[in-house]
Amino acid sequence: MSPQIVSLDSLTASPSARRGGCASSSCGTSAPPADIDAATWEKIKDHPCYSEEAHHYFARMHVAVAPACNIQCNYCNRKYDCSNESRPGVVSERLTPEEAVRKVVAVAAAVPELSVLGIAGPGDALHDWKNTRATFEAVRKVIPDIRFCLSTNGLALPDHVDEIADMAIDHVTITINAVDPKIGARIYPWIFFDHKRRTGLEAATILLERQMLGLERLTARGILVKINSVMIPGINDHHLPEVNRAVRARGAFLHNVMPLISDPAHGTHFGLTGQRGPTPAELKALQDRLEGGAKLMRHCRQCRADAIGLLGEDRGQEFILDRLPETVAYDPAARDAYRAFVAAERGDRGAARDDALRCIDAVADDARLLVAVATKGGARVNEHFGHAREFQVYEAGPKGITLIGHRKVDAYCMGGFGEDATLGPTIAALDGIDTVLCAKVGDCPREALLAAGITVTDAHAYDYVETAVGKVYAERFGRAAAVA
Numbered sequence: 306m307s308p309q310i311v312s313l314d315s316l317t318a319s320p321s322a323r324r325g326g327c328a329s330s331s332c333g334t335s336a337p338p339a340d341i342d343a344a345t346w347e348k349i350k351d352h353p354c355y356s357e358e359a360h361h362y363f364a365r366m367h368v369a370v371a372p373a374c375n376i377q378c379n380y381c382n383r384k385y386d387c388s389n390e391s392r393p394g395v396v397s398e399r400l401t402p403e404e405a406v407r408k409v410v411a412v413a414a415a416v417p418e419l420s421v422l423g424i425a426g427p428g429d430a431l432h433d434w435k436n437t438r439a440t441f442e443a444v445r446k447v448i449p450d451i452r453f454c455l456s457t458n459g460l461a462l463p464d465h466v467d468e469i470a471d472m473a474i475d476h477v478t479i480t481i482n483a484v485d486p487k488i489g490a491r492i493y494p495w496i497f498f499d500h501k502r503r504t505g506l507e508a509a510t511i512l513l514e515r516q517m518l519g520l521e522r523l524t525a526r527g528i529l530v531k532i533n534s535v536m537i538p539g540i541n542d543h544h545l546p547e548v549n550r551a552v553r554a555r556g557a558f559l560h561n562v563m564p565l566i567s568d569p570a571h572g573t574h575f576g577l578t579g580q581r582g583p584t585p586a587e588l589k590a591l592q593d594r595l596e597g598g599a600k601l602m603r604h605c606r607q608c609r610a611d612a613i614g615l616l617g618e619d620r621g622q623e624f625i626l627d628r629l630p631e632t633v634a635y636d637p638a639a640r641d642a643y644r645a646f647v648a649a650e651r652g653d654r655g656a657a658r659d660d661a662l663r664c665i666d667a668v669a670d671d672a673r674l675l676v677a678v679a680t681k682g683g684a685r686v687n688e689h690f691g692h693a694r695e696f697q698v699y700e701a702g703p704k705g706i707t708l709i710g711h712r713k714v715d716a717y718c719m720g721g722f723g724e725d726a727t728l729g730p731t732i733a734a735l736d737g738i739d740t741v742l743c744a745k746v747g748d749c750p751r752e753a754l755l756a757a758g759i760t761v762t763d764a765h766a767y768d769y770v771e772t773a774v775g776k777v778y779a780e781r782f783g784r785a786a787a788v789a
């Protein structure tokens with residue numbers, strides 16, 4: 306099977322959405338959000354992880370060139386692999402740098418949304434620095450405008466900051482789960498440092514010190530740093546506000562608090578010893594508590610180390626090595642055209658969002674609504690309920706309309722028929738949601754969701770998400786007239 310070519314129309318696939326022309330005075334521009342300076346916006350405006358807004362439009366790909374790791378985390382087992390599973394550290398095939406370059410060029414030729422190449426394991430990008438560097442250097446020669454991104458536990462980071470800066474790697478993620486070694490020792494059984502394996506408090510103390518040093522050195526060089534923290538109930542959940550303060554003080558750009566995944570089938574220490582992950586409500590409560598500190602990332606999908614596509618979709622299986630031609634010619638025209646399309650969409654959507662926010666402003670009290678949106682990109686309500694593999698969750702309230710997370714589900718509709726067995730888990734996954742927005746929904750799931758207290762509607766199909774959420778909010782709280 307050859308890779309599927311993405312069409313711009315697939316994002317805006319309705320006559321009303323393809324309205325041509327431009328409703329906004331800011332058409333064709335993409336001005337930075339109020340809290341971001343112009344230089345930073347230039348670095349993040351096409352990075353789907355560093356900008357929530359960009360993640361509606363731009364794709365990343367990870368290449369699995371870094372299999373080895375210099376530490377052990379109690380939640381990680383890189384030996385377990387399943388092509389159907391989306392989880393960090395999981396890959397279908399490990400690549401040499403040469404194979405990785407072939408894959409990147411093939412993806413860039415077929416996926417015009419591609420803007421970022423990341424190395425996130427399956428081990429540690431800096432422990433396997435030779436492979437990481439060789440991959441980035443070779444890709445840069447073929448695709449000069451692609452952004453580079455890497456993820457590390459931080460142990461080797463202080464030694465590589467100069468090279469990272471020299472190679473124009475603008476985005477680095479460090480996983481920091483604790484700033485107190487006593488808590489760290491419950492997460493990391495060992496590290497390998499300075500030719501020796503170290504355990505217990507000594508291991509955690511060294512690792513945490515190296516993480517902070519690496520963070521300070523990166524931010525001093527103007528590199529944008531995202532901190533990942535895995536939320537582990539009973540171990541570091543109460544401690545993450547302290548982590549948030551510590552990384553903010555050292556200039557971290559984003560803090561991404563992710564839920565622990567600990568299925569016993571994965572064979573991790575935490576999975577096998579019954580350590581649970583947080584519920585969506587617990588994760589949201591912690592993230593809400595952290596608001597006002599280091600800026601939060603709330604749209605992370607905890608991707609595989611070989612993920613390809615928009616966040617929330619994974620097209621990795623389309624591009625496994627066996628399916629790629631030996632040589633692929635790269636032509637930047639499709640990516641250039643896509644960027645021009647996005648610039649126009651952004652202007653249009655910005656104007657629509659301003660309209661939507663006016664109806665939120667119109668409601669003075671503390672009325673809140675949690676809305677789950679079925680979307681396949683482009684910041685529009687454009688996915689059928691039965692085809693959705695995730696719903697993006699928006700909170701509408703006095704502070705505006707904000708993406709606060711997502712809920713993964715199994716697609717309800719297989720080959721044209723709804724599967725009632727799938728609907729139960731979908732309803733459970735939508736716990737706490739008031740309304741679901743989608744492009745199309747059948748009577749059967751609509752009634753089943755209603756019986757569970759969740760309304761679902763396709764009345765706002767192909768609207769921008771904020772426009773649709775604003776309308777639902779206004780209808781619910783009696784200000785329908787506020788949104789035209």
Ligand SMILES: C[S@@+](CC[C@H](N)C(=O)[O-])C[C@H]1O[C@@H](n2cnc3c(N)ncnc32)[C@H](O)[C@@H]1O
Pocket residue numbers: 374380381382393394395425426427428429430456457458478479480533534535563564565566567607610
């Ligand atoms: C697979 S790691 C690769 C990069 C690097 N070795 C690191 O740990 O930062 C990518 C991210 O996945 C996270 N991760 C791995 N296993 C996880 C799990 N079971 N639950 C939640 N996050 C996990 C890590 O903490 C890290 O932030």
Ligand code: SF4
Pocket residue numbers: 374375376377378381382394426427428429457458
């Ligand atoms: S540092 Fe990353 S790759 Fe290494 S054990 Fe931890 S999660 Fe796995």
Ligand code: SF4
Pocket residue numbers: 353354365423425604605606607608616
């Ligand atoms: S794991 Fe999170 S930060 Fe990394 S590529 Fe996926 S969405 Fe972005």
